[in-house]
Amino acid sequence: MWLSRAVPVRYLRSYRRPQKQPWMTYPVVFYSDSSEKKGKVAPLQETRMRDRFTLYARGGEGGSGCSSARKTRADRYGKPDGGNGGRGGDVILECTHAVWDFSGLQPHIKGGKAGHGTSKNRIGNRGEDKVLQVPIGTVIHIQEGEIPSQVENESPKDLDPWELPGTLVEDPASEDNHNIDQDIMAESVQVAAEKESVTRHLGTPKEFDLEDYEGEIDQIRYNVAELTQQGQRIIIARGGQGGLGSVCATRYVRGTKFAKSTIRQRNLRIIEDDVDDDEDDDDNDDRSSIKSGSLGSEAVLILELKSIADVGLVGMPNAGKSTLLGALSRAKPRVGHYAFTTLRPNLGNVNYDDFSMTVADIPGLIKGAHQNRGLGHNFLRHIERTKVLAYVVDLASGLDGCRGVTPWQQLRDLVMELEYHEEGLSDRSSLIVANKIDENGADERLEELERRVKGVKIYPVCAVLEEGVAELKDGLKMLVDGAGEPSERLKLKNICVD
Numbered sequence: 456m457w458l459s460r461a462v463p464v465r466y467l468r469s470y471r472r473p474q475k476q477p478w479m480t481y482p483v484v485f486y487s488d489s490s491e492k493k494g495k496v497a498p499l500q501e502t503r504m505r506d507r508f509t510l511y512a513r514g515g516e517g518g519s520g521c522s523s524a525r526k527t528r529a530d531r532y533g534k535p536d537g538g539n540g541g542r543g544g545d546v547i548l549e550c551t552h553a554v555w556d557f558s559g560l561q562p563h564i565k566g567g568k569a570g571h572g573t574s575k576n577r578i579g580n581r582g583e584d585k586v587l588q589v590p591i592g593t594v595i596h597i598q599e600g601e602i603p604s605q606v607e608n609e610s611p612k613d614l615d616p617w618e619l620p621g622t623l624v625e626d627p628a629s630e631d632n633h634n635i636d637q638d639i640m641a642e643s644v645q646v647a648a649e650k651e652s653v654t655r656h657l658g659t660p661k662e663f664d665l666e667d668y669e670g671e672i673d674q675i676r677y678n679v680a681e682l683t684q685q686g687q688r689i690i691i692a693r694g695g696q697g698g699l700g701s702v703c704a705t706r707y708v709r710g711t712k713f714a715k716s717t718i719r720q721r722n723l724r725i726i727e728d729d730v731d732d733d734e735d736d737d738d739n740d741d742r743s744s745i746k747s748g749s750l751g752s753e754a755v756l757i758l759e760l761k762s763i764a765d766v767g768l769v770g771m772p773n774a775g776k777s778t779l780l781g782a783l784s785r786a787k788p789r790v791g792h793y794a795f796t797t798l799r800p801n802l803g804n805v806n807y808d809d810f811s812m813t814v815a816d817i818p819g820l821i822k823g824a825h826q827n828r829g830l831g832h833n834f835l836r837h838i839e840r841t842k843v844l845a846y847v848v849d850l851a852s853g854l855d856g857c858r859g860v861t862p863w864q865q866l867r868d869l870v871m872e873l874e875y876h877e878e879g880l881s882d883r884s885s886l887i888v889a890n891k892i893d894e895n896g897a898d899e900r901l902e903e904l905e906r907r908v909k910g911v912k913i914y915p916v917c918a919v920l921e922e923g924v925a926e927l928k929d930g931l932k933m934l935v936d937g938a939g940e941p942s943e944r945l946k947l948k949n950i951c952v953d
């Protein structure tokens with residue numbers, strides 16, 4: 456149809472529309488001057504990071520087995536030749552650098568349905584696997600369902616991500632193993648999971664959407680698995696087994712109560728009289744149950760992201776953390792002269808000739824964050840795995856009669872908030888970045904800071920002008936490398952605020 460393709464407006468104006476004929480129908484197209492009305496482009500940071508996600512997963516249904524018999528002139532009753540149904544598709548989580556959070560995930564996901572078996576002993580197609588990409592550092596809690604029983608063999612892992620005894624099946628494809636093993640395994644895994652589950656409080660409602668989990672909080676098994684390496688995969692819901700086709704069903708039932716019914720079935724064709732009707736119905740049910748494919752397993756998982764970074768930058772809002780991350784790495788976080796510019800952690804890579812490390816810029820923390828003041832301290836879990844903490848303080852805060860918190864008080868508040876979030880969180884190698892050294896009066900502040908805070912190195916930096924950044928990089932490398940003194944950690948008792 457005309458006007459179906461984008462045509463520049465200036466051509467459109469000179470274009471004379473043909474007179475409408477009764478047989479013509481035109482699509483209604485509205486053109487607007489794009490320079491006048493620009494679409495609102497939301498900055499990346501305005502979208503809150505989706506770092507918790509509830510996922511309902513179900514494996515695909517297995518295909519049904521086929522009942523068919525191949526008849527020949529020599530054998531008028533025929534031989535069974537129905538193939539088995541295919542296995543349903545699995546739902547798999549794959550760990551990748553390509554995604555940043557869980558915003559691309561669908562909450563309900565189902566593995567592909569398998570094909571049915573057909574005659575000539577042809578097995579049904581396997582259901583399509585659904586692979587969901589999750590960011591590196593994804594932690595899995597299970598709210599409902601079995602702990603998945605298999606870790607894919609090709610996953611390039613050093614560590615078994617389920618880290619639970621008895622979760623690997625020797626040959627999960629083996630039908631003999633399947634039913635027996637699953638029962639035993641489910642039992643042992645459940646016991647192990649219960650033992651290993653971390654009994655921790657969910658914290659404030661802001662930290663966890665309690666209404667979603669009401670009444671089920673007790674059942675959640677925490678930290679059952681972690682995805683920490685690129686390409687690592689785990690199956691969270693397995694596809695159902697395919698039903699047995701007539702070929703396998705005949706073999707399977709030999710020696711069982713089905714055998715009788717199979718033989719009887721043959722006899723039935725010859726003498727169709729002396730079989731009790733009720734019993735026959737039962738047998739038919741049994742036969743159809745082995746013929747139909749089973750449903751896939753179901754699981755309700757809570758995915759939680761804990762970024763993996765070597766260094767965590769913690770500080771009050773406006774201390775200059777994002778500016779510093781930009782100076783240390785090629786990351787381009789949003790910088791603003793107002794508090795809480797950073798709404799989600801930003802990651803940057805700091806490269807050396809022979810070494811590289813990841814630095815996470817954590818949104819600003821304020822006193823009382825553990826009571827949900829400011830942005831709360833929910834995002835602090837992103838530094839739970841960092842090796843080194845870099846406390847960024849604003850040397851100019853409170854100078855020139857302006858309101859503000861002194862650097863030593865900032866440090867004290869930060870350490871306390873970390874400890875409120877998780878006991879011992881501040882107990883790791885640390886250093887202090889004394890930022891905004893270019894401001895008036897900052898030098899004296901630095902001297903006082905050095906007098907008041909002991910036990911850790913202090914690096915004076917001007918993040919905007921990238922002064923002192925090279926020395927800071929060396930200091931961070933020393934700590935991340937493990938060459939730092941074990942005593943280099945910031946302790947409350949070493950901060951004098953009076």
Ligand SMILES: Nc1nc2c(ncn2[C@@H]2O[C@H](COP(=O)(O)OP(=O)(O)OP(=O)(O)O)[C@@H](O)[C@H]2O)c(=O)[nH]1
Pocket residue numbers: 770771772773774775776777778779789790791792793794795796797798817818819820890891892893894916917918919920
């Ligand atoms: N004078 C001076 N200003 C700086 C320096 N570093 C950062 N700033 C300014 O401080 C303000 C806050 O910087 P950010 O990097 O956004 O601070 P932040 O700690 O990430 O802030 P939040 O996102 O609120 O946590 C900006 O206006 C920066 O330009 C510095 O070394 N000297």
